[in-house]
Amino acid sequence: MTNNPNTINEFHWLLDLVQTVDVGIVVINSDYEIKLWNGFMENHSGTAPSELLDKNLFHAFPELDANWLKQKIESVFLLKNRSFISWEQRPYVFKFKNYRPITGRAEHMYQNVTLQPLLSPTGKVTSISIIIYDVTDMAIKKLQLNQANQILERLSQTDELTQLQNRRQWQQCLEREFERFTRYQSPASLVMLDIDHFKAVNDNYGHQMGDTVIQRVAHTITQTLRETDCAGRYGGEEFGVILAGTSAEDALHFTERLRKSVETLTFTTDDEQTFSVSISLGICTINDNIRDISHLISLADKALYRAKLSGRNRSVIYRDTDSEKNLH
Numbered sequence: 384m385t386n387n388p389n390t391i392n393e394f395h396w397l398l399d400l401v402q403t404v405d406v407g408i409v410v411i412n413s414d415y416e417i418k419l420w421n422g423f424m425e426n427h428s429g430t431a432p433s434e435l436l437d438k439n440l441f442h443a444f445p446e447l448d449a450n451w452l453k454q455k456i457e458s459v460f461l462l463k464n465r466s467f468i469s470w471e472q473r474p475y476v477f478k479f480k481n482y483r484p485i486t487g488r489a490e491h492m493y494q495n496v497t498l499q500p501l502l503s504p505t506g507k508v509t510s511i512s513i514i515i516y517d518v519t520d521m522a523i524k525k526l527q528l529n530q531a532n533q534i535l536e537r538l539s540q541t542d543e544l545t546q547l548q549n550r551r552q553w554q555q556c557l558e559r560e561f562e563r564f565t566r567y568q569s570p571a572s573l574v575m576l577d578i579d580h581f582k583a584v585n586d587n588y589g590h591q592m593g594d595t596v597i598q599r600v601a602h603t604i605t606q607t608l609r610e611t612d613c614a615g616r617y618g619g620e621e622f623g624v625i626l627a628g629t630s631a632e633d634a635l636h637f638t639e640r641l642r643k644s645v646e647t648l649t650f651t652t653d654d655e656q657t658f659s660v661s662i663s664l665g666i667c668t669i670n671d672n673i674r675d676i677s678h679l680i681s682l683a684d685k686a687l688y689r690a691k692l693s694g695r696n697r698s699v700i701y702r703d704t705d706s707e708k709n710l711h
């Protein structure tokens with residue numbers, strides 16, 4: 384030890400800094416015995432260094448994930464390299480309460496942690512330091528931003544009135560299904576459907592009632608779908624449904640079930656008038672002659688048009704020959 388007063392001063396300053404810095408500092412030896420526990424750690428854990436000195440870290444804090452942390456510590460001793468634990472990988476190592484005024488809503492402190500080898504004068508790693516940074520403010524902001532982005536993403540994909548997928552999103556889904564067919568010949572059918580005489584609904588009962596009809600038809604579609612199917616609002620009162628792994632005949636079961644459910648819906652206006660609506664549906668199954676999704680949509684639309692022409696409130700399967708016997 385030196386008796387040089389300058390060196391002694393510097394040593395005291397360093398000790399003071401270690402004790403008061405707003406970062407947690409813990410030093411442990413290779414037996415996990417605590418050799419240093421600074422002021423930050425004392426304040427947040429509520430345990431004074433005098434109670435911890437030479438105690439085993441994992442006995443003193445049994446809530447620590449011992450298996451995982453020991454592995455990390457061992458590799459620092461072995462490789463003599465720093466190791467970094469990000470809050471995104473693991474929100475905290477030491478579970479401390481969060482007292483930050485800005486992010487008061489966070490239950491615990493988010494931590495970035497560095498494990499650093501401490502070399503003896505002979506170059507041996509006899510201890511390591513665990514340095515804990517409180518990153519709660521930054522973590523909460525990032526989590527809130529992620530959450531806001533998720534909401535924005537959902538909004539940009541959803542039709543506001545019906546909560547079905549909007550046209551752009553739905554077409555992407557159709558694109559994926561089309562690709563699955565081209566790659567794996569995985570069958571799929573497209574259904575385009577439209578509310579019959581919808582202009583008359585608006586004209587007779589008002590635009591707001593028209594919106595209610597669109598919403599309830601959309602809800603009925605959602606209730607009739609399987610999880611793998613994908614429904615979207617294609618335009619005003621026109622919807623598209625992609626039925627994965629479904630032949631034309633099976634798609635017909637779906638459309639007929641849906642058509643009958645819509646028929647049973649009743650609507651009541653403010654002045655107690657009641658009315659019902661019907662839908663027409665066109666089905667087209669993907670096959671090798673179909674070039675792309677625009678072509679597929681146009682063929683399903685042709686079948687829908689035929690359903691309208693032949694009296695509405697029915698399902699029609701598109702076939703190249705497209706004869707009357709396909710009407711239902």
Ligand SMILES: Nc1nc2c(ncn2[C@@H]2O[C@H](COP(=O)(O)OP(=O)(O)OP(=O)(O)O)[C@@H](O)[C@H]2O)c(=O)[nH]1
Pocket residue numbers: 544577578579580581582583585589590591592593594597618619620691695
């Ligand atoms: N209330 C409401 N009406 C809409 C909306 N989008 C489109 N429309 C109306 O839907 C009507 C569609 O009418 P048309 O395409 O002529 O067809 P239709 O009356 O349904 O008759 P068919 O399809 O031939 O059975 C138009 O009057 C549009 O103004 C919407 O979001 N809300």
